[in-house]
Amino acid sequence: xxxxxxxxxxxxxxxxxxxxxxxxxxxxxxxxxxxxxxxxxxxxxxxxxxxxxxxxxxxxxxxxxxxxxxxxxxxxxxxxxxxxxxxxxxxxxxxxxxxxxxxxxxxxxxxxxxxxxxxxxxxxxxxxxxxxxxxxxxxxxxxxxxxxxxxxxxxxxxxxxxxxxxxxxxxxxxxxx
Amino acid sequence: xxxxxxxxxxxxxxxxxxxxxxxxxxxxxxxxxxxxxxxxxxxxxxxxxxxxxxxxxxxxxxxxxxxxxxxxxxxxxxxxxxxxxxxxxxxxxxxxxxxxxxxxxxxxxxxxxxxxxxxxxxxxxxxxxxxxxxxxxxxxxxxxxxxxxxxxxxxxxxxxxxxxxxxxxxxxxxxxxxxxxxxxxxxxxxxxxxxxxxxxxxxxxxxxxxxxxxxxxxxxxxxxxxxxxxxxxxxxxxxxxxxxxxxxxxxxxxxxxxxxxxxxxxxxxxxxxxxxxxxxxxxxxxxxx
Numbered sequence: 001x002x003x004x005x006x007x008x009x010x011x012x013x014x015x016x017x018x019x020x021x022x023x024x025x026x027x028x029x030x031x032x033x034x035x036x037x038x039x040x041x042x043x044x045x046x047x048x049x050x051x052x053x054x055x056x057x058x059x060x061x062x063x064x065x066x067x068x069x070x071x072x073x074x075x076x077x078x079x080x081x082x083x084x085x086x087x088x089x090x091x092x093x094x095x096x097x098x099x100x101x102x103x104x105x106x107x108x109x110x111x112x113x114x115x116x117x118x119x120x121x122x123x124x125x126x127x128x129x130x131x132x133x134x135x136x137x138x139x140x141x142x143x144x145x146x147x148x149x150x151x152x153x154x155x156x157x158x159x160x161x162x163x164x165x166x167x168x169x170x171x172x173x174x175x176x177x
Numbered sequence: 178x179x180x181x182x183x184x185x186x187x188x189x190x191x192x193x194x195x196x197x198x199x200x201x202x203x204x205x206x207x208x209x210x211x212x213x214x215x216x217x218x219x220x221x222x223x224x225x226x227x228x229x230x231x232x233x234x235x236x237x238x239x240x241x242x243x244x245x246x247x248x249x250x251x252x253x254x255x256x257x258x259x260x261x262x263x264x265x266x267x268x269x270x271x272x273x274x275x276x277x278x279x280x281x282x283x284x285x286x287x288x289x290x291x292x293x294x295x296x297x298x299x300x301x302x303x304x305x306x307x308x309x310x311x312x313x314x315x316x317x318x319x320x321x322x323x324x325x326x327x328x329x330x331x332x333x334x335x336x337x338x339x340x341x342x343x344x345x346x347x348x349x350x351x352x353x354x355x356x357x358x359x360x361x362x363x364x365x366x367x368x369x370x371x372x373x374x375x376x377x378x379x380x381x382x383x384x385x386x387x388x389x390x391x392x393x394x395x396x397x398x399x400x401x402x403x404x405x406x407x408x409x410x411x412x413x414x415x416x417x418x419x420x421x422x423x424x425x426x427x428x429x430x431x432x433x434x435x436x437x438x439x440x441x442x443x444x445x446x447x448x449x450x451x452x453x454x455x456x457x458x459x460x461x462x463x464x465x466x
Contacts, residue, residue, distance in 0.1 A: 015229040017305035022230070023237040026444035031383065034307050069215050070222045071304040071311065073341065073348060076200030080193060122308050125205060 002166050006051070006059075009161065013039040014063055018071070035142040038111045040067070042151055043158065044082055045107040048089045049098065050162035056086035074127075081117050085110045100159055104151045111147045115140050209324065216343035220317070223346035226302040227315055234446065290406035290413035293327075293451040296320055300446055301346070310351040312337070314448060317345040327404065327411045327451040334440035335361075335404060335417045336448065347450070352385060352417075353378050353442040362408030363387060363417055365434065366401045369394070373434070374408075375417065378442075384421050384435035392431055396423045402436045412453045 017037040024030055040063055048056025060082030067078040089106055096102045119135055122128040130139070211219070281289070298314035316322050328337040328349050337351040338361070352375075361375040365387070371394035373387045387402060400420045406413030418438040426433045 011225065012229075015226055015302075018226065018302045019230060019233045021305045021307065022300060022303040023233060026441060031443060036306050066218065066222060069218045070226075070302065070313065072306060072309065073204060073211075073311065074201060075204045075215075076197045079200075080197045083193075118306065118308065121201070125201065128308055 005161065006047070006055070006165060009158075010040070010043055010047075010059055010063060013043045014066065032138060033142040034139040035146040036115070036139075037150070038114065038143070038147050039150055039154075041082060041085065041110055041114055042107040042147065042154070044086055045089050045110050046103060046155070046158050046162060048086045049093055049103045049106075050159055051165060053086065053090035056090065057083050060084075060086040074125075077118060077121055081114055085114065100155050103159075104155045107151055108144060108148055112140060112144055115143055211341050211343060219313075219343040219348075220345045223301055223313060223315060223343075226313070227299075230301050288455050290453070290455060292454040293412040294321070294454060296322060296450040296452055298322075298347070298448050298450055300448065310354045310443070311340070312349045312351060312445065312448075314347050314349060314450075315345070316450065317347050318342045319344050321452055322347045322450050323410065323452075325410045326453075327415055329415055329449050329451055330440045330445060331447060331449060332440075333416065333449075334438070335415045336438075336440045336442060336445055339450065349448070351442050351445075352438055352440075353380075360408065361411065361417075362405045363402050363436075364405045365390070365394070365396050365420060366403055367396070371396055372405055372407075373431075375436070379435065382421070382435055384437050385418065387420075387434040387436050388426060388431065390423075390432040390434060392425070392429075394432065396420055396432065396434055398422070402434075406453075410453055412451050415451065 017039050020037045020039075044056055044060045044063070047059055061079055064079035064082035065075075067082075068075045072078070089110065092106055096106070119128070119130070119139075123130075296316055298316040298320075300312050301315045302313040304311040322339060322342050324339055324342055326339045327335060328339060329335055335352065337349045337354075340348045340350040342348075362372070363375050364370045364372045371390050373390040375385050376388045377386050378384070379386055390396065398420055402417045402420060404411045404413060404415045404417060416439055418436045421435040421437045423432055423434045425431075
């Protein structure tokens with residue numbers, strides 16, 4: 001039973017992103033500012049830090065693929081970046097001291113990195129023509145704000161859940177990259 | 178140089194970037210159908226989404242209702258004033274519809290571009306990254322949905338178009354998606370109908386762009402814009418919106434109108450997919466008979 005906790009948590013955050021966007025009242029505020037819930041990405045950063053890097057990369061890859069197929073219909077974009085973010089997070093954790101605050105900060109950095117990356121790709125393939133300033137003020141800042149609130153609310157309970165998981169090999173495994 | 182190739186991480190990164198570019202290229206190709214693994218993932222994920230989405234929608238609906246009750250009195254007053262107007266209109270419409278049916282029978286022309294079969298669907302997911310306004314609904318190929326069909330709100334205003342289908346789900350591109358490929362053949366209702374194409378969405382004005390209207394067509398503000406049913410699978414006569422402003426197009430050869438959509442192009446819960454009864458253009462043999 002305990003083995004199902006982690007997949008269930010990730011599925012929950014995967015679904016909650018769509019529910020938040022769908023149920024948010026569609027008023028002027030919604031139309032002007034674009035705030036993107038990146039709960040799944042934040043969870044993947046926490047998994048990388050508190051479970052193992054291997055789990056982080058695998059979950060990032062699988063759920064990134066799901067995200068691409070189900071939501072955006074442009075394959076590869078999120079699959080690549082979620083796995084890469086997991087890898088980079090594990091590298092960064094060698095430098096930083098392992099602490100909830102540091103992980104929260106890293107997850108916010110990851111959110112803004114993903115925003116920039118997706119903006120770049122969509123500009124490249126011509127799916128958007130949003131000017132950079134609008135991207136910065138109407139999209140990036142509200143997104144960071146929303147996700148910061150989410151991290152503040154969730155980081156502590158999420159960490160507790162992840163530490164409790166029955167996964168033994170928490171040492172740094174170097175067989176993968 | 179050899180050291181460069183021995184670096185495992187770099188090789189993995191390069192290979193995955195190549196893989197990424199190939200995948201993006203593949204999905205940008207103007208494809209008719211999703212591949213079967215994609216369809217399978219869509220259907221299973223759609224099912225899981227449905228389980229989570231239904232209760233969430235229910236709870237949100239409850240709070241919305243409470244909010245609505247607050248404004249009921251004011252709304253009621255306004256609506257009462259309009260009720261009389263409505264009754265007159267309703268009687269007129271019924272009369273006209275009857276006459277239309279009678280005349281059609283007279284002409285022995287039973288089907289029209291206007292007729293469609295409504296397929297009710299519920300939203301089960303929404304693209305959270307909001308670069309493209311995509312919505313996933315719980316009806317698919319098995320229920321008769323096909324690519325390109327019109328999607329309307331329960332109050333019969335156009336909100337979008339089916340982008341892809343899988344056996345049990347369909348992806349809908351909302352009108353607010355600023356996609357140049359998202360073309361809809363439409364006309365401005367007037368003494369003489371002016372035809373044009375809906376191409377894209379202006380986010381600043383919150384209006385659709387109706388392009389390629391003939392330069393000599395006289396279009397006024399507040400005129401209604403409807404689908405023409407000429408461009409493939411859309412039925413005729415679905416309301417889209419009303420004209421906000423008209424201006425000459427880029428090269429001055431045609432006109433362009435800003436159309437304010439009637440449906441809130443962001444807010445949808447339950448939708449109707451319009452399956453046109455006439456599916457294919459009448460074949461030549463039949464026409465000459």
